[in-house]
Amino acid sequence: MSKGAETYTAIVEHALNLSSELGLEGLTIGSLASQVGMSKSGLYAHFASKEALQCAVLQAAATRFSEQVLLPALAQPAGLARLNTLFEQWMRWGGLFSGGCLFAAGGFEYDDRPGPVRDALREQLGKMLASVARIADSAMACNALSAEHCSKQFAFEYWGIILTLHQHQRLLAAEDAQALARTAFSALLKRFQATP
Amino acid sequence: MSKGAETYTAIVEHALNLSSELGLEGLTIGSLASQVGMSKSGLYAHFASKEALQCAVLQAAATRFSEQVLLPALAQPAGLARLNTLFEQWMRWGGLFSGGCLFAAGGFEYDDRPGPVRDALREQLGKMLASVARIADSAMACNALSAEHCSKQFAFEYWGIILTLHQHQRLLAAEDAQALARTAFSALLKRFQATP
DNA sequence: GCGATTAACGACCGATCGTTCTATTTTCTG
DNA sequence: CAGAAAATAGAACGATCGGTCGTTAATCGC
Numbered sequence: 037m038s039k040g041a042e043t044y045t046a047i048v049e050h051a052l053n054l055s056s057e058l059g060l061e062g063l064t065i066g067s068l069a070s071q072v073g074m075s076k077s078g079l080y081a082h083f084a085s086k087e088a089l090q091c092a093v094l095q096a097a098a099t100r101f102s103e104q105v106l107l108p109a110l111a112q113p114a115g116l117a118r119l120n121t122l123f124e125q126w127m128r129w130g131g132l133f134s135g136g137c138l139f140a141a142g143g144f145e146y147d148d149r150p151g152p153v154r155d156a157l158r159e160q161l162g163k164m165l166a167s168v169a170r171i172a173d174s175a176m177a178c179n180a181l182s183a184e185h186c187s188k189q190f191a192f193e194y195w196g197i198i199l200t201l202h203q204h205q206r207l208l209a210a211e212d213a214q215a216l217a218r219t220a221f222s223a224l225l226k227r228f229q230a231t232p
Numbered sequence: 233m234s235k236g237a238e239t240y241t242a243i244v245e246h247a248l249n250l251s252s253e254l255g256l257e258g259l260t261i262g263s264l265a266s267q268v269g270m271s272k273s274g275l276y277a278h279f280a281s282k283e284a285l286q287c288a289v290l291q292a293a294a295t296r297f298s299e300q301v302l303l304p305a306l307a308q309p310a311g312l313a314r315l316n317t318l319f320e321q322w323m324r325w326g327g328l329f330s331g332g333c334l335f336a337a338g339g340f341e342y343d344d345r346p347g348p349v350r351d352a353l354r355e356q357l358g359k360m361l362a363s364v365a366r367i368a369d370s371a372m373a374c375n376a377l378s379a380e381h382c383s384k385q386f387a388f389e390y391w392g393i394i395l396t397l398h399q400h401q402r403l404l405a406a407e408d409a410q411a412l413a414r415t416a417f418s419a420l421l422k423r424f425q426a427t428p
Numbered sequence: 429g430c431g432a433t434t435a436a437c438g439a440c441c442g443a444t445c446g447t448t449c450t451a452t453t454t455t456c457t458g
Numbered sequence: 459c460a461g462a463a464a465a466t467a468g469a470a471c472g473a474t475c476g477g478t479c480g481t482t483a484a485t486c487g488c
Contacts, residue, residue, distance in 0.1 A: 189412055192413075195399070
């Protein structure tokens with residue numbers, strides 16, 4: 037890896053944690069530069085604009101998400117094992133960054149701010165929900181879930197559990213947040229196992 | 233009402249919509265002043281700091297929330313009627329501000345930013361969830377829901393539905409978001425009606 | 429209606445933002 | 459190793475931020 041690509045990676049790496057704490061908009065070039073240990077202009081030269089940096093951060097987060105959550109789930113056989121792994125890895129994912137999940141927070145931060153960052157968020161979040169629906173579909177295909185349910189409905193509610201977990205853990209500092217989330221998820225599974 | 237209080241109200245009114253679009257942090261005194269039609273310093277004189285303004289906005293939002301969501305629900309008899317009214321009014325609430333629910337977005341924006349704004353958000357959100365739990369409890373007391381369930385669990389999942397609805401409507405622009413939310417909510421009710 | 433109080437203004441402060449420019453150092457390549 | 463190319467630094471830009479100041483204009487109580 038060339039020196040440039042090496043620095044680029046280091047920058048995005050730090051930016052990931054920093055923007056998870058301060059939000060994608062709260063992330064500033066200056067503070068990021070001092071944290072990486074280089075000058076503001078030197079860092080900036082790696083990106084065409086701040087928006088490009090933000091999109092790079094989102095891209096890096098998506099890659100990490102695939103490695104940490106999606107791939108472990110897909111390594112399991114389709115059905116309940118895959119669904120449970122998905123959920124447990126997803127709960128772990130929320131703790132991997134000091135400021136929590138970038139997509140959860142970014143989705144709320146940018147829902148009214150048009151531009152490439154919102155477009156990227158919309159795309160990534162859409163992909164994540166589509167992945168959940170696909171995994172639910174694969175569970176239906178092997179009769180682990182009832183095929184009479186709608187996988188989009190499953191993904192909708194699944195994402196709700198993740199979001200409320202995030203807020204209960206971080207803002208509300210609820211000790212039993214994970215337990216509440218597990219109960220919610222297993223109830224969701226149970227409902228989708230039964231024929232409606 | 234004195235002139236000062238009148239202006240104060242007008243400021244907070246405009247600030248409510250503006251901060252629902254740009255976030256509580258994205259709200260700037262200058263843009264708010266020009267929107268209200270007064271000078272920056274003239275507006276600022278009504279508040280001790282920007283944080284005080286943000287807290288005033290949150291306070292105003294909480295008051296409006298009580299009027300628009302909580303009171304209509306409490307006007308219904310305890311049980312399913314009250315729960316359904318709560319949910320329908322809550323869905324309406326999400327559309328009352330141009331930028332969506334301030335508490336949903338603010339909860340994610342400030343979960344890592346210590347200070348009086350986060351404290352206020354934590355308190356308001358805690359109160360809202362407590363209200364949901366209390367309404368669930370009142371439904372259990374009149375056997376509309378099974379008393380063997382935990383009302384905190386109910387509020388946890390309820391808030392998840394609201395949050396995922398918010399994102400599906402705003403960021404993802406999903407046309408069927410409300411339908412998905414209604415299905416999720418009625419499934420939640422059904423589960424809490426049955427004995428576990 | 430007059431005097432005291434309050435509300436509002438305009439100019440300005442220091443800090444910081446994203447961004448641009450040029451110059452210098454470092455890395456890569458032939 | 460030399461020369462081209464890439465990476466970084468430093469200073470500076472215009473804009474905007476929250477916040478302060480003294481002053482003027484409007485409001486209010488008597």
